[in-house]
Amino acid sequence: MYKNLALISFLLxxxxxxxxxxxxxxxxxxxxxxxxxxxxxxxxxxxxxxTINRSYPKLEVVLVPYENxxxxxxxxxxxxxxxxxxxxxxxxxxxxxxxxxxxxFKKLMSDNRLAPLDRGIKSDKxxxxxxxxxxISSLRGDDGLQYALSSHFTSTVLYYxxxxxxxxxxxxxxxxxxxxxxxxxxxxxxxxxINNNKEYGLYLPNxxxxxSAVLNLAYEQGIGFFTPKKELALxxxxxxxxxxxxxxxxxxxxxxxxxxxxxxxxxxxxxxEGKIAMIYGDDRLIAQIINRKADWxxxxxxxxxxxxxxxxxxxxxxxxxxxxxxxxRDLAWEVMKLLNGEKAALSFSGQGIPIRKAVANIxxxxxxxxxxxxxxxxxxxxxxxAPTGLDPEFYLDLYSEGDKKVKEVIENxxxxxxxxxxxxxxxxxxxxxxxxxx
Amino acid sequence: MKRKFMIGWIGIAVLLSTQACTKVEKIKEPVTLKVxxxxxxxxxxxxxxxxxxxxxxxxxxxxxxxxNPMNGYDPEKMKQRFEQTLQAIEExxxxxxxxxxxxxxxxxxxxxxxxLEQRVKRKDFNxxxxxxxxxxxxxxxxxxxxxxxxDNLYSEAIYYNKTLLNxxxxxxxxxxxxxxxxxxLADRVSNTNAGIAGYFAGTDERTRAxxxxxxxxxxxxxxxxxxxxxxxxxxxxxxxxxxxxVLDGYKSGAIIENTQEMSVNRGGHNYYKPEDSYGLxxxxxxxxxxxxxxxxxxxxEQKVGFEWGVVAEPSDPTLKEGIxxxxxxxxxxxxxxxxxxxxxxxxDYLISEERQKRxxxxxxxxxxxxxxxxxxxxxxxxxxxxxxxxxxPEGQFVEFYRDDIPNSFIDSFSxxxxxxxxxxxxxxxxxxxxxxxxxxxxxxxxxxFK
Numbered sequence: 001m002y003k004n005l006a007l008i009s010f011l012l013x014x015x016x017x018x019x020x021x022x023x024x025x026x027x028x029x030x031x032x033x034x035x036x037x038x039x040x041x042x043x044x045x046x047x048x049x050x051t052i053n054r055s056y057p058k059l060e061v062v063l064v065p066y067e068n069x070x071x072x073x074x075x076x077x078x079x080x081x082x083x084x085x086x087x088x089x090x091x092x093x094x095x096x097x098x099x100x101x102x103x104x105f106k107k108l109m110s111d112n113r114l115a116p117l118d119r120g121i122k123s124d125k126x127x128x129x130x131x132x133x134x135x136i137s138s139l140r141g142d143d144g145l146q147y148a149l150s151s152h153f154t155s156t157v158l159y160y161x162x163x164x165x166x167x168x169x170x171x172x173x174x175x176x177x178x179x180x181x182x183x184x185x186x187x188x189x190x191x192x193x194i195n196n197n198k199e200y201g202l203y204l205p206n207x208x209x210x211x212s213a214v215l216n217l218a219y220e221q222g223i224g225f226f227t228p229k230k231e232l233a234l235x236x237x238x239x240x241x242x243x244x245x246x247x248x249x250x251x252x253x254x255x256x257x258x259x260x261x262x263x264x265x266x267x268x269x270x271x272x273e274g275k276i277a278m279i280y281g282d283d284r285l286i287a288q289i290i291n292r293k294a295d296w297x298x299x300x301x302x303x304x305x306x307x308x309x310x311x312x313x314x315x316x317x318x319x320x321x322x323x324x325x326x327x328x329r330d331l332a333w334e335v336m337k338l339l340n341g342e343k344a345a346l347s348f349s350g351q352g353i354p355i356r357k358a359v360a361n362i363x364x365x366x367x368x369x370x371x372x373x374x375x376x377x378x379x380x381x382x383x384x385x386a387p388t389g390l391d392p393e394f395y396l397d398l399y400s401e402g403d404k405k406v407k408e409v410i411e412n413x414x415x416x417x418x419x420x421x422x423x424x425x426x427x428x429x430x431x432x433x434x435x436x437x438x
Numbered sequence: 439m440k441r442k443f444m445i446g447w448i449g450i451a452v453l454l455s456t457q458a459c460t461k462v463e464k465i466k467e468p469v470t471l472k473v474x475x476x477x478x479x480x481x482x483x484x485x486x487x488x489x490x491x492x493x494x495x496x497x498x499x500x501x502x503x504x505x506n507p508m509n510g511y512d513p514e515k516m517k518q519r520f521e522q523t524l525q526a527i528e529e530x531x532x533x534x535x536x537x538x539x540x541x542x543x544x545x546x547x548x549x550x551x552x553x554l555e556q557r558v559k560r561k562d563f564n565x566x567x568x569x570x571x572x573x574x575x576x577x578x579x580x581x582x583x584x585x586x587x588x589d590n591l592y593s594e595a596i597y598y599n600k601t602l603l604n605x606x607x608x609x610x611x612x613x614x615x616x617x618x619x620x621x622x623l624a625d626r627v628s629n630t631n632a633g634i635a636g637y638f639a640g641t642d643e644r645t646r647a648x649x650x651x652x653x654x655x656x657x658x659x660x661x662x663x664x665x666x667x668x669x670x671x672x673x674x675x676x677x678x679x680x681x682x683x684v685l686d687g688y689k690s691g692a693i694i695e696n697t698q699e700m701s702v703n704r705g706g707h708n709y710y711k712p713e714d715s716y717g718l719x720x721x722x723x724x725x726x727x728x729x730x731x732x733x734x735x736x737x738x739e740q741k742v743g744f745e746w747g748v749v750a751e752p753s754d755p756t757l758k759e760g761i762x763x764x765x766x767x768x769x770x771x772x773x774x775x776x777x778x779x780x781x782x783x784x785x786d787y788l789i790s791e792e793r794q795k796r797x798x799x800x801x802x803x804x805x806x807x808x809x810x811x812x813x814x815x816x817x818x819x820x821x822x823x824x825x826x827x828x829x830x831p832e833g834q835f836v837e838f839y840r841d842d843i844p845n846s847f848i849d850s851f852s853x854x855x856x857x858x859x860x861x862x863x864x865x866x867x868x869x870x871x872x873x874x875x876x877x878x879x880x881x882x883x884x885x886x887f888k
Contacts, residue, residue: 043481045461046481046482046483046485046486047485047486050486050489050490051489054489055581056488099578113672119876178696266526268500269529282499284477287497287498287499287500288499288500291472291530292497292529292530346487346490346495347488347489347495348485348487348488348489349480349484349485349487349488349495349496349497349498350481350484350485350515351477363495
């Protein structure tokens with residue numbers, strides 16, 4: 001009897017103790033090496049390495065020196081980023097491949113570099129709990145299988161101050177507005193003032209000059225510099241419209257001033273005080289706006305009427321894939337689940353919205369994030385059909401000329417038509433100068 | 439009886455084990471720390487820290503310079519921006535703050551920061567491995583109390599071309615010589631070998647004369663302006679002696695400088711290539727240069743064919759203080775924070791020996807040094823000259839950030855001083871005449887700000 005009791009007590013204690021250990025440590029004893037290729041090495045070091053080391057103290061993680069490799073390859077010849085990535089995979093044989101750009105991820109899938117993860121996800125009951133199933137579908141290939149795990153994405157929305165709209169008697173923004181509507185709404189605030197302070201309709205934190213606002217608006221609407229025949233075309237009706245919209249918003253005071261003009265102002269504070277009605281920007285602004293305790297809300301990013309369900313600025317912060325040739329496949333999969341798991345997502349402190357509902361609710365305190373995922377990510381990156389062999393330096397020169405021209409328009413020295421005519425002529429000279437003759 | 443005892447024992451054992459367990463299992467509601475920090479700085483540690491400290495979450499508060507950057511230097515707007523930064527800190531109530539020196543000085547003075555004196559005295563902080571000079575400097579700037587800790591520091595020392603000096607049988611420089619000794623040594627170099635200078639004063643778009651002269655004056659705490667009485671004080675025997683010494687150096691070739699326009703990169707920013715900035719030292723045309731720890735990387739990248747050494751920067755023989763040290767990344771805790779212990783955990787993590795070792799190479803290539811000196815394993819002899827002198831309370835960075843003289847006056851004084859130095863080189867004036875005129879002109883300029 002005593003023996004039994006002693007045994008029971010021993011077992012009981014043993015159970016509790018082991019239970020404790022599982023909960024408190026979650027350490028694994030795997031030894032050996034795991035090779036990881038991350039196209040952003042620094043982010044791997046700062047965001048992932050500590051997590052792996054804490055959970056697998058005996059495991060050696062070898063990070064592929066991708067930046068050096070890329071620099072060496074770039075010196076040797078005219079390789080695209082994707083070709084360099086392929087070369088690195090063949091040379092270093094990584095277990096885990098982390099792409100940071102969608103184009104890289106797509107290329108990895110089409111080259112059959114990645115293993116499908118569906119079976120593992122199902123058998124391990126790896127719970128992705130997405131805010132919206134569309135978020136997961138972007139991690140799938142054309143065959144419908146999932147080739148990457150991800151934990152966070154980023155996108156842009158339109159933030160607005162509710163009381164500013166109420167006071168001005170302007171209807172509040174809604175999901176799916178076009179850019180034209182946004183600029184028209186912004187114009188309703190120009191010339192208003194609150195307590196002798198000027199009121200602005202719209203603040204564009206991603207633009208630091210009028211010309212960069214022109215370029216951003218063109219990008220948002222898929223307007224490029226070249227025709228499908230690879231000819232420079234800057235006087236199209238679409239471009240004229242973009243120039244008109246932005247310059248008018250600047251001269252009328254609908255837009256919060258850019259860069260140096262605004263120096264000394266804190267736009268987030270002004271937004272919280274209702275002196276700026278709307279901000280178009282990414283999810284980083286949420287924390288700043290919350291800190292300022294504004295009366296605010298957000299709607300989805302403005303859309304292009306031809307593709308009303310597409311968002312231009314969705315980006316996943318990681319596309320973490322398992323190499324088809326992974327030498328340590330099982331271990332790699334365990335580590336991938338760890339890095340993309342709920343716990344890691346909770347401690348992730350960089351920019352980005354968690355893909356998981358539960359994590360998003362905690363991180364953002366049950367804030368309604370619908371505006372961030374109500375559109376679907378673009379299928380492919382927008383590409384401007386530039387002539388082959390055009391040196392990217394061309395764009396820098398074109399931008400500096402464009403910057404001069406837009407200033408002349410603002411100062412009423414030239415009309416938009418005249419400015420675009422001159423810019424296109426200058427641009428054609430630049431195209432010639434920067435195109436390599438093979 | 440025995441049985442009862444046994445059951446009782448089991449009960450206690452179970453109770454104990456469950457208690458132990460609940461202690462582990464019970465996860466407190468996590469504390470959220472607001473961190474005032476630049477995105478690049480924060481991104482380097484936030485996720486890793488939160489992963490290692492489950493009870494603490496971090497949220498970043500962006501400094502207003504980041505939400506609304508200034509495109510260019512405007513001394514008048516700098517002041518306004520400084521005020522706004524302080525106001526934003528007041529309104530946004532961050533728990534942990536990444537501060538620049540003037541912000542640290544001001545907030546410490548106003549009692550807005552929590553003292554860290556008790557925390558660094560605790561054994562687990564291991565004060566012995568944290569740079570004592572840096573602690574001294576942070577205390578000086580905190581009005582004799584420690585209100586912040588830096589994870590890195592910046593400092594300069596004298597690099598010398600050992601091969602060149604040995605070849606010409608000139609004794610090697612010693613740590614913390616006086617400027618007089620340093621320039622005398624430089625003079626010997628220029629005397630022995632035609633075409634080789636002693637001390638390379640650096641590259642700039644105009645002469646570096648006032649930068650050198652004021653730096654020497656600073657080691658002896660000479661002031662060229664008495665800010666309290668608003669009097670310019672450059673026309674004194676002490677200053678005249680330094681002007682004469684530097685003038686002689688320029689004339690004899692003991693001191694050499696490189697004056698050239700900066701290149702402009704595509705982004706429209708002006709810059710010097712390393713060949714421009716340090717060329718005369720790299721090519722063996724000058725024997726000594728004052729530079730930061732990052733210069734070591736340039737020496738190895740440029741594959742110089744000579745042996746080199748480092749000694750502490752020149753100092754005033756009676757004071758023996760360094761003027762080039764400054765803390766990089768000062769972290770402080772808000773006096774109003776309800777989570778001071780958690781905030782301390784973040785700072786403690788940032789300056790932990792483990793993290794400092796991991797970051798050492800990256801920090802040094804950026805020109806800094808880790809605050810934990812032993813993080814630079816095996817580099818003792820290289821590091822020592824940068825940290826061995828106690829820092830002057832009136833070092834060059836304090837001078838740079840001083841708020842009792844208008845920035846624009848400091849700029850115009852330096853223009854005037856350089857212009858007078860060029861006149862001295864032409865031989866059209868004596869040092870005494872030059873300083874007398876400089877004093878009068880600068881005083882008239884300063885009077886405009888009264």
